[in-house]
Amino acid sequence: MSVELTRNKDTLRVVIGAENHVEGLNEGLAAVRSESGVYKVILDLKNCLFLQSKSLATILAFKKEIQKNKAELLLVNVSEEVHQLFEMTNLLPLFTISQDYTSFTADELLEKFFDPEEADRVSDFIAENYTDDIKARLYDALAMDDPLLKEYAVLTIGKAHDYDATAKIKECLDSDSGSVVRAAILVLGWFGEVSVRDRLYEFLKSSVSDVAEAAAGSIALLADDSDADKIGILLKSDSPRLRIVAAQALSLINDSQSYSILLEHLKKEKNEDVRAFTVKSLAGFNKPGVADILLAGFDDESIKVREASAGGLVRIKAKDKVEEILKRITDKDSWVGYFAVKALGEMHSEVSAERLIEAYAAVEENVRLAIIEALGKIKYDSSPFLQGLVKDDNEDVRKEVLGALMKIKPDAAAATAEKLVGSDESWLVRFKAVEILDTIKPEGYKDVLRSRITAEDNKYVREKIQNILEVL
Amino acid sequence: MIQLGTIKIKDDEFVELKDIIYNSSAISFSDSKKYLLENRLTKRLQELNFNSFKDYIYYLKYNIKKKEEMEILLNLVTINETYFLRERAQMDYMIKTVIPELQAKGKRSIKIWSSASSSGEEAYSMAILLNEAGLLNRMNIEIYASDINTEVLETAKQGVYRSVSFRGVPQQIVDKYFTKDGFSFKLDPAIASQVRFFQGNLLNPLVASKFGKADIIFCRNVLIYFDMEAKKKVIETFHKALNDPGYLFLGHSETLNKISEKFQMKNFGGGIVYLK
Structure with missing residues (x-):
């Protein structure tokens, strides 16, 4: 069969067969022409590992025909080879391409579990479209020896919330395969299966880090008031890896007892990796003392701990600590300064804008970029300062300026973008300028892009413009 | 660390990162592979305390140990899973x-x-x-x-x-x-x-x-x-x-x-x- 056609309301799905692609495409095209009321055509190329150039001409004819009817064309399941053919022939910007497993049989779907690049997406798709047929196939897979098939069967059953399979999933805890055990631990956590909670503690000590981390997550999901103390004991282990897993589990449990245990542990922990992880874990608690703990972390001798502390501040928005954080933007470790600036940006504090501008000249390049980004988030007219940086030597500075202006003064951003799209030597800046024009859509922006397209020598920028203008 | 959702990559971040990867390895990521970069790199970003791919790109460009980070990046994106007696x-x-x-x-x-x-x-x-x-x-x-x-x-x-x-x-x-x-x-x-x-x-x-x-x-x-x-x-x-x-x-x-x-x-x- 060279083509399979399915109509669902105003959508026509055209699945091209494995052979005679040109014939299949022509039949599909004839159907598009003859069917009325079609507003979306899904051209499914799942059977086309390769395409001849003749086929491309027919796909272009599809596009034209569909455009005539003001309908939408979507290409789905395009193989890597065919994708590259579109790229080589510069056709890529003309098409919307996505992955869609609707036309796949249960066997074809399960086969995709063996493709590491697709397995997760297929699993999500199956879980969202769970049928008795697929359920039976997944149960069969659980009984097979193949660890990969079994792992994804377990995960998919879990995502589909198929509680009927609980007993089968529990059996998977005894599997020889670490991946299968990890999947079973995760799913039993999702299912709230408290009967396995005590058993999960033994997996915390697993030498396979995926298994230990999964156990930490599931214990947290299944935890009652006693678990924080039980896990706290593991913080006394000689193994730094196990202490990190324990800190992670306490962070996920996220109750007051877990907080107290972590706080006490931080005072004693000597290993910098575990200390940094403990700081990061504490930043996940919504407690009044967290900001002070993180600020204290700035004075730690370990760069890892200082960066973890500064990074944590970005998350918690400690608005009453602006002054203390401002002092850190010139830290000797520029990444501490970087995070400190980002934290200020997240707080949108007007107080900090002028101070950031003042500090700009004295800090390193990465901190400067963070300052520009932060100014875009603060309600303060920093546009004169930003526009003074439009000719900076660093392309990232110019790009950040466009992004920041876009947030505080869109008109100025559009005008700057119009200039830079045709004159900046950096493709990164030109790409950003095109993005900004496409977002703001100032009058005549398409003409600006049209006049740029022939001179543009960077493929990413050119494709972006082609995509916006829908031209070759 | 357990990955609690992936960090999403924006269009401009994606083209820059794929350009960086291409220039070092000739591996090209098509637009349909965006999610792959998100999946493979989110954990690394979290380890470094970053919450956006832009942060990570700057880390690759401005960090004192950028060469080491480039190796880590390539290691993360060039994993090619395989098995014994394949084909x-x-x-x-x-x-x-x-x-x-x-x-x-x-x-x-x-x-x-x-x-x-x-x-x-x-x-x-x-x-x-x-x-x-x-x-x-x-x-x-x-x-x-x-x-x-x-x-x-x-x-x-x-x-x-x-x-x-x-x-x-x-x-x-x-x-x-x-x-x-x-x-x-x-x-x-x-x-x-x-x-x-x-x-x-x-x-x-x-x-x-x-x-x-x-x-x-x-x-x-x-x-x-x-x-x-x-x-x-x-x-x-x-x-x-x-x-x-x-x-x-x-x-x-x-x-x-x-x-x-x-x-x-x-x-x-x-x-x-x-x-x-």
């Missing part, structure tokens, strides 16, 4: 037909190159099958294996695998060549010692200089990640690295069509081999 028909053909042909032409020693070896399953599979065929002791066969990814090469050198590496492998092979320890399987050191691993980027024309010339090259399921220009370069490198006669095995879905006319294609029933 076995090609290896059987090599043992039953190619090696006897080379012997008949007077070859006394044979060099085989697993050019994108990942964690070593392909190269060790060859060693196992050559041993099963009794060729390892009878002939001078050298197996070289390379990959761009330093982390998978470490795994390969250790010879310790998880059960997912044994998809469809007969149990008697697992029992004969591996020792089970918890969730791990340790390869017999006698087989492990047959393979010499080295780090190599296929885009480097001198990548084969570690061993001189090979008689047989395996490069399976890798070309698919390269654009046309890079594919041509790699195949040209293989052509130069092969003795005459030489044999090149590609993945089932890969072809030299429009890439090189210097090889002669031969369909042997179980797959394709390209002859120099």
Whole structure:
């Protein structure tokens, strides 16, 4: 069969067969022409590992025909080879391409579990479209020896919330395969299966880090008031890896007892990796003392701990600590300064804008970029300062300026973008300028892009413009 | 750390990051592979306390240890999962037909190159099958294996695998060549010692200089990640690295069509081999 056609309301799905692609495409095209009321055509190329150039001409004819009817064309399941053919022939910007497993049989779907690049997406798709047929196939897979098939069967059953399979999933805890055990631990956590909670503690000590981390997550999901103390004991282990897993589990449990245990542990922990992880874990608690703990972390001798502390501040928005954080933007470790600036940006504090501008000249390049980004988030007219940086030597500075202006003064951003799209030597800046024009859509922006397209020598920028203008 | 959702990559971040990766490895990520970068890199971003890909790009550009980070990035994005005895028909053909042909032409020693070896399953599979065929002791066969990814090469050198590496492998092979320890399987050191691993980027024309010339090259399921220009370069490198006669095995879905006319294609029933 060279083509399979399915109509669902105003959508026509055209699945091209494995052979005679040109014939299949022509039949599909004839159907598009003859069917009325079609507003979306899904051209499914799942059977086309390769395409001849003749086929491309027919796909272009599809596009034209569909455009005539003001309908939408979507290409789905395009193989890597065919994708590259579109790229080589510069056709890529003309098409919307996505992955869609609707036309796949249960066997074809399960086969995709063996493709590491697709397995997760297929699993999500199956879980969202769970049928008795697929359920039976997944149960069969659980009984097979193949660890990969079994792992994804377990995960998919879990995502589909198929509680009927609980007993089968529990059996998977005894599997020889670490991946299968990890999947079973995760799913039993999702299912709230408290009967396995005590058993999960033994997996915390697993030498396979995926298994230990999964156990930490599931214990947290299944935890009652006693678990924080039980896990706290593991913080006394000689193994730094196990202490990190324990800190992670306490962070996920996220109750007051877990907080107290972590706080006490931080005072004693000597290993910098575990200390940094403990700081990061504490930043996940919504407690009044967290900001002070993180600020204290700035004075730690370990760069890892200082960066973890500064990074944590970005998350918690400690608005009453602006002054203390401002002092850190010139830290000797520029990444501490970087995070400190980002934290200020997240707080949108007007107080900090002028101070950031003042500090700009004295800090390193990465901190400067963070300052520009932060100014875009603060309600303060920093546009004169930003526009003074439009000719900076660093392309990232110019790009950040466009992004920041876009947030505080869109008109100025559009005008700057119009200039830079045709004159900046950096493709990164030109790409950003095109993005900004496409977002703001100032009058005549398409003409600006049209006049740029022939001179543009960077493929990413050119494709972006082609995509916006829908031209070759 | 458990990945609680992935960090999403914005369009401008994606093009910049894919450009960085392309310039270092020639691996090209199409737009449809955005999610792959998100999945593979989110954990690293979280380790570094970042919450956006822009932060990470700046880290790659402005960090004092940017060279080390570049290696970590390439290790994370070039993981090519594989398993023992994958597409076995090609290896059987090599043992039953190619090696006897080379012997008949007077070859006394044979060099085989697993050019994108990942964690070593392909190269060790060859060693196992050559041993099963009794060729390892009878002939001078050298197996070289390379990959761009330093982390998978470490795994390969250790010879310790998880059960997912044994998809469809007969149990008697697992029992004969591996020792089970918890969730791990340790390869017999006698087989492990047959393979010499080295780090190599296929885009480097001198990548084969570690061993001189090979008689047989395996490069399976890798070309698919390269654009046309890079594919041509790699195949040209293989052509130069092969003795005459030489044999090149590609993945089932890969072809030299429009890439090189210097090889002669031969369909042997179980797959394709390209002859120099």
